[in-house]
Amino acid sequence: MRAAIKYLLLFILMLLPFGVQSQVTDEIYHERLFYTAKLWGHVKYFHSAMAGYMVDWDDVLLNSLDDIRNAPDNESFNQALLDMIHEAGPMETGSTLLPDFPDSLNNNNDTSWFYASKLSEDVSAALDTIRVRFRPQNNRYVSEQWNNGPPAFLVDSKYESVEGLPDENMRILALFRYWNIIHYFFPYKYIMDQDWDETLAEFIPKIVEAEDALTYHLTFKKLTTRINDSHAFFSSPVFNAWQGFAFPPFLARYIENQMVVTQVLPEVDIAPGDVIKRIDNEEIDELRGRLRKYAHGSNDEIIERTINDFILWGQGGEFSITVSDGSTERTLNLNRNSSNFNLLNFDDSPVWSETFSDDGCHFGIVDMGRLEVNQVASMFNDLWNTDAIVFDIRHYPRGTLWTIVNYLYRSSINNANFTQPDSNFPGRLVWVYSNIGEGTSSPYSGKVIILFDERTQSHAEYTVMGLERYHSSIKIGSTTAAADGNIAQISLPGQIRTAATFLGVYYPDYTPTQRIGIIPDIEVRPTIQGIRNLQDEVMNHALQCDVLMHTSDPDERGSISVYPNPVHGEINYELSTEFPGAFSIDIYDILGRKVLSVNQSTSSGTIDVSGLANGVYFIQASFFDITQTGKFVKVD
Numbered sequence: 001m002r003a004a005i006k007y008l009l010l011f012i013l014m015l016l017p018f019g020v021q022s023q024v025t026d027e028i029y030h031e032r033l034f035y036t037a038k039l040w041g042h043v044k045y046f047h048s049a050m051a052g053y054m055v056d057w058d059d060v061l062l063n064s065l066d067d068i069r070n071a072p073d074n075e076s077f078n079q080a081l082l083d084m085i086h087e088a089g090p091m092e093t094g095s096t097l098l099p100d101f102p103d104s105l106n107n108n109n110d111t112s113w114f115y116a117s118k119l120s121e122d123v124s125a126a127l128d129t130i131r132v133r134f135r136p137q138n139n140r141y142v143s144e145q146w147n148n149g150p151p152a153f154l155v156d157s158k159y160e161s162v163e164g165l166p167d168e169n170m171r172i173l174a175l176f177r178y179w180n181i182i183h184y185f186f187p188y189k190y191i192m193d194q195d196w197d198e199t200l201a202e203f204i205p206k207i208v209e210a211e212d213a214l215t216y217h218l219t220f221k222k223l224t225t226r227i228n229d230s231h232a233f234f235s236s237p238v239f240n241a242w243q244g245f246a247f248p249p250f251l252a253r254y255i256e257n258q259m260v261v262t263q264v265l266p267e268v269d270i271a272p273g274d275v276i277k278r279i280d281n282e283e284i285d286e287l288r289g290r291l292r293k294y295a296h297g298s299n300d301e302i303i304e305r306t307i308n309d310f311i312l313w314g315q316g317g318e319f320s321i322t323v324s325d326g327s328t329e330r331t332l333n334l335n336r337n338s339s340n341f342n343l344l345n346f347d348d349s350p351v352w353s354e355t356f357s358d359d360g361c362h363f364g365i366v367d368m369g370r371l372e373v374n375q376v377a378s379m380f381n382d383l384w385n386t387d388a389i390v391f392d393i394r395h396y397p398r399g400t401l402w403t404i405v406n407y408l409y410r411s412s413i414n415n416a417n418f419t420q421p422d423s424n425f426p427g428r429l430v431w432v433y434s435n436i437g438e439g440t441s442s443p444y445s446g447k448v449i450i451l452f453d454e455r456t457q458s459h460a461e462y463t464v465m466g467l468e469r470y471h472s473s474i475k476i477g478s479t480t481a482a483a484d485g486n487i488a489q490i491s492l493p494g495q496i497r498t499a500a501t502f503l504g505v506y507y508p509d510y511t512p513t514q515r516i517g518i519i520p521d522i523e524v525r526p527t528i529q530g531i532r533n534l535q536d537e538v539m540n541h542a543l544q545c546d547v548l549m550h551t552s553d554p555d556e557r558g559s560i561s562v563y564p565n566p567v568h569g570e571i572n573y574e575l576s577t578e579f580p581g582a583f584s585i586d587i588y589d590i591l592g593r594k595v596l597s598v599n600q601s602t603s604s605g606t607i608d609v610s611g612l613a614n615g616v617y618f619i620q621a622s623f624f625d626i627t628q629t630g631k632f633v634k635v636d
Contacts, residue, residue, distance in 0.1 A: 024072070030204045032068055032077055033172060035118055036061075037200060039081060039127065041180030044141060045426035046130050048092040051137035058156060058173060060087045065169045078120035085126050094135030101428060104566045104635045105419065107189055108427025113197075136424040142185070144423050148432070150486040150502040151185050151423050159491040164213035164238060166493040171216060174492040175200075175207045175223075181490055182227055184426040187419045187504035188514045190614045190635050192228050199226045213238045216494060218294065224498050225296045228515060230457055230483030232296035236496040246316035246336035251344050252276060254304040256528055259284055259311070261323065263344055269332055273532030274323035278331070279311065281320065287311060298482035298515045301454040305481075326532070352379045354386060361545040362387045363449075368463065369395025376403040380444065388447035390542050391467055393460050394477070401463045405437035407444050408470050412437045415466045418485070419504030429504065436466065448473040449542045452518060453525075457481030462505065464518045474550050475521045476542050482517035510565040511631045512616055522550065559628055560585075560621050566633040569610035575621055575628055578603040588618045609634055 044050060044057045064087075067080040103109050114127045145152045162170055179200050182189065189196055203223050210216035217238040224232040249265040259276040276284050291310045297303035314336050322331040352366045352375075364383030368391055371379065383389050405413060412435040422428040448470045456464065456477075461484040468475055485503035492498070505513050522541070530537040541547065561574045573585065585607065587596040595617070598607055609617075612634045621628045 024070070026205065029069060030201075030208070031118060032071075033204050033208070034201055035113070035116060036065075036068055036081065037176045037179055037204075038113055039119075039123070040084070040176055041183060042127055043085060043088055043130060044180065045139060045184055046134045047088045048094070048133070048137065049088040050139050050141065053140045055088055057088070057141070058158065058177075060084055061173055061176065062169050065172060074118065075120070078123050081119070081123050082126065085123075091130050091133045093133040094137065096135050098135065099425070099428070101430075104564075104568065105429040105431070106427060107187070107421070107429060108184055109636070136422070138424065139426070142423045142426070145486070145488065148420075151421050151488055153181055153488060153490055155489075155491045159493050160495060162493045163495060165210070165216050168208060170493045171207050171210060174220070174494065174496065175203060178220075178223070178490060178492060178498070182500065185421040185488075185502055186227060186229075186500055187421060187429055187485075188227075188229065188501065190633070191512075191515055191616055192226065194226055199223070213494070214242060217496065218242070220492070220494075220496060220498075221294050224500075225294065227296075227500055228298055229296065229500050230298040230302045230481045231485075231487045231499055231501045233487075233499045234296070234496070235498075236494055238494070239496075243310065244314035244316070244336070246314060246338055247341035247344075248312055248314075248319070248321075248334055248336050249340050249344075250334075252308055252312060253526070254301075254308055255526055255531070258528065259288070259308060260528055260531060262526075262531055265340065265343055268334065270321070270323050270334075271325065271532070272534060273528055274325055275528065276321065277324055277329060278322040279319065284311075299479065299517065301479060302457075302481050302483075305454050326528075351375060352383060354383060355543065357543050357545055359545040361543075361548060363543050364389040365539075365543075366391050367395070368393045368397040368400065368460075370398070371400050372398055373400050373403050376400055376407070380407045384444065386446050388449050388548055389444070390449040390451060390539070392451045392539070393464055393467075394451055394453050394455050394538075396457070396460050397463050399459070401466045402436055405466055406440055408448065408467070409437060409439045410441065410443055411439035413439075413466070413469050414508045415469065416462065416484075417506045417508060417510060419506070421502055446472070447548050449547065450475045450477075451538055451542060452477045452480050452520070453538070454478065454481055456518070457483055458485070458487070461513065461518055465505075465507065465513075468518075474542075474547060475518065476524055476547070477520050477538050478523055478525050479519060480517035482513065482515045484513050509561070510563075512633050514616075516616060516631065522547070560619055560630040562619055562630050562632045566635045567609060568635060569608065570606050571609050571632060572604070572606050573619065573621070573630075574604040577628075579621070583621055585619060585621050587612070588620070589615060 040061050049055050050057065064080060064084040068077060071077040071080050111131060114124050141154045143152050183196055206219045210219055217236050221234050221239060224234050249268045250261050250270060251263040252259050252261050261270055261272055261274040264270055264272060278284060279287060288307050291307050294310065295303045295306035297306050316336050318333050318335050320331060320333050322329055351370045352364060354364045356362055364386040366379060366389060414433065415436050418432040419429040420432045422430055448467055450464055450467050450473060452464055457480065461480050467473060483501055484505035485501040487499045488502040489497055489499050524538045524541045526537050559576050563572050582599060582601045585598050585600050586594055589595050595612060614635050616631065616633055619630045619632060
């Protein structure tokens with residue numbers, strides 16, 4: 001009997017660690033990972049060991065996660081964190097001084113988490129020691145794409161070699177790596193819809209609990225949409241196979257809140273202007289709703305554009321589609337294949353041409369998606385005597401702006417100001433100012449008309465910004481993709497490759513462009529009826545003599561200047577012309593909601609905006625039917 005009791009007690013003792021471990025609930029484990037992610041990123045980008053290439057910090061994380069997961073109590077968890085920090089070795093102090101820079105250029109100004117109750121005093125002290133002793137330094141995990149250029153992030157073989165579903169520790173590494181890159185280097189973190197810490201807490205359990213490859217990859221795709229960036233491209237073998245590599249025999253856009261066919265290959269029994277109602281018997285609105293969570297974009301128009309791409313690309317072979325021509329619906333079977341996309345985008349028409357409107361005005365038309373740098377001189381030679389040149393930037397241009405400006409301006413121009421992440425000081429942004437072009441003593445004298453829409457993205461938006469500086473420019477179309485600035489690629493376990501905008505782009509007066517886009521002087525959008533009539537309504541509007549009477553000279557637009565921009569607490573405003581009486585100033589958020597309204601009586605003054613949340617705002621001064629508008633960014 002005693003022997004049986006002895007063996008029973010021994011068996012219970014053997015099980016005891018497992019019993020204690022079972023008390024570490026999923027909630028506790030996920031909270032541990034939250035602080036581990038932030039601690040790992042802090043050490044990775046600030047510890048002196050990372051400048052000396054002395055330690056593989058990814059491997060340190062992978063080797064520490066089991067201890068973090070299995071720690072029976074909070075004391076053991078903190079010891080695991082200390083052990084991880086000690087793997088980096090002693091923190092050295094450099095001889096240089098830390099640069100002084102304002103909070104508006106600090107992407108990492110909240111270190112209060114160092115002292116969270118979950119962390120021990122020893123861990124807090126170790127984190128703060130790294131902070132205090134840090135000096136700008138090289139880092140093995142981040143460099144520059146070119147001298148004084150945007151960041152480039154290390155591509156490790158471990159990210160490329162793991163296919164499909166990485167194990168749990170490798171999935172956690174992927175999440176930590178992506179989250180910290182965005183946290184320290186994404187210049188637009190302050191205008192995300194969701195706090196980035198909240199996003200981390202939300203996605204930790206989703207990444208940890210992913211049971212198969214597709215779930216993991218789609219979960220990561222959803223994570224990338226949270227940065228609200230039209231540059232958040234995403235690819236992996238698993239995701240690409242899910243999306244498909246084949247294209248239908250038509251193009252479509254989201255017009256008047258419907259998915260509308262805009263171009264069709266010959267001998268296909270649908271027509272431009274047909275509205276898509278169902279695909280493979282699924283209602284199009286339900287399909288769009290189901291795919292929305294995977295759609296990245298800086299604004300709603302780009303999210304709808306991305307959803308279109310998800311719907312159009314698919315598996316090769318036959319699919320059913322139901323369309324309406326406005327009076328009747330019909331269902332037919334079509335085929336996706338690998339050649340349709342190129343056929344639909346083939347264009348052998350002239351890159352530039354000239355035409356006369358019915359009322360006698362002489363226009364040049366330039367397809368900026370096909371104009372090459374070596375063709376710019378010939379283009380201007382042919383179109384020099386036109387009343388206006390229409391630059392169609394509804395496609396991606398080919399780097400011609402730097403040459404074009406030499407035919408439009410008498411000297412170089414300051415096209416934009418940039419906030420650039422400092423690869424030697426993670427979390428710090430620096431202002432970069434750049435002039436482009438050299439100018440000419442005999443510039444083009446006609447008007448410049450610029451066409452754009454939601455397909456105008458990145459370098460295309462930068463090109464619009466360069467052309468709209470012209471003294472007689474007119475912008476026609478609809479809001480652009482709102483993602484200017486150079487991108488950087490991020491490689492992650494599972495052969496995932498994604499990207500983001502890593503150069504902040506602002507107008508010379510510091511007005512932001514990200515998530516706002518380029519705003520037209522004359523808004524013109526295509527209509528379903530116009531497409532059915534095979535009309536390019538945006539181009540048609542541009543090719544009218546009346547348009548040449550429109551003025552968009554900066555001095556004549558009626559604007560309100562605001563500074564400093566970005567602003568912390570109090571903003572100064574100045575009207576371009578004085579109103580004859582008392583007027584109101586209203587401030588709207590990026591969604592068009594009025595968030596502040598004040599009555600003023602002087603053409604310049606100050607307004608307290610300290611109560612506003614961080615983000616982009618529009619400011620509008622109104623006196624009866626006279627308005628002046630501007631934009632500013634609020635930051636802490």
